Amino acid sequence: MFPESVLRTKRLILRPFDTSDIPDTHASCADPLTQRWLPLPRPYTLDNATNWCTATADALRDNGDGIQFAVTDARTKRLMGQVGLKKTDWRTLVSEVGYWVSPWARGHGVATEATRAVARWLLADQQFQRLELRAATENTASQKVALKAGFHREGTLRNAGFVHGGRVDLVLFSMLPGDLASSA
Template structure:
């Protein structure tokens, strides 16, 4: 995996400031202040390269990097957890083979296919896996993608999901010049909805019967973020 990391551009998020939204949550800063940069595109429907560059993203607390074999044990423990399984269409039971396939094959194949990109969310100091965040269902013509995530049981309650999701959103909308990022959460999954708001997404409404979890249909709350949402309070980053 060291060869892959050396080939990846390292992007440092100079500030990840969580906006205060309708929930009244205080802003949370993860880095120093810098001027904001909002991407401009002459053609909102321009044809883009149909594969994301393999990248490594940094915040003060986290490193977002490609999955590798070292993540297999913690991915297995995380995805076999009952709370992780509750809202995600994961294999049940989630086996060590499932984790191996994800970390060494599937996560990378999703990028290669153009569907999106998957990041292992790791602690910047201990290097331990803290969760996953990634893009899927990417529309390269309209420059729209959807974000999804899970947090390891030992990392919950510390704002990891919001910080990682915000970092990925900044990278997508500013660096990759996408025009829209969507997030969907089941109506009963209030924890995920709080993550969306804390990360700076805006609720747009309810998609009825749009989700499918473990054999049952659920309604989904649709959230979005667009480049104009980055200014303020989001700040640009440097490579």
């Protein structure tokens, strides 16, 4: 399992979720744009947010699946989104990154900055060999984040994802340790 960690960038603090994140997690995950691209419970209730912030996020780290970070503004401490690792393969040292951004934080580079921070932590500090990112082919905003964060587009995984609207094709991106220098 990954060590419980706090990551810092110029503008952001990435830390474990706690009870103070419940209201903003609820508002973010109930948002129609977040719901469009992520198969979250619908409707996303306050109980869903409470469970995520107090149990599920920690359980995913404890069972070795990955690690989830609350992305917060370093100045105000307000939740700006989430970035996390999932589907971690400890034998091959490969993991997948995913994220969502709160409606009030969109368009300010939060996802790119947080994803880049997690990539550096995983590939440099944790010495993983590959980080993958998957985005629905129609989710152009998420694909832009991948490219701005320094990921390389590898191809399309046909019918590999699901959203509330049904099955979708996914674009596969990857980052390797040698890519870190070019993603600064």
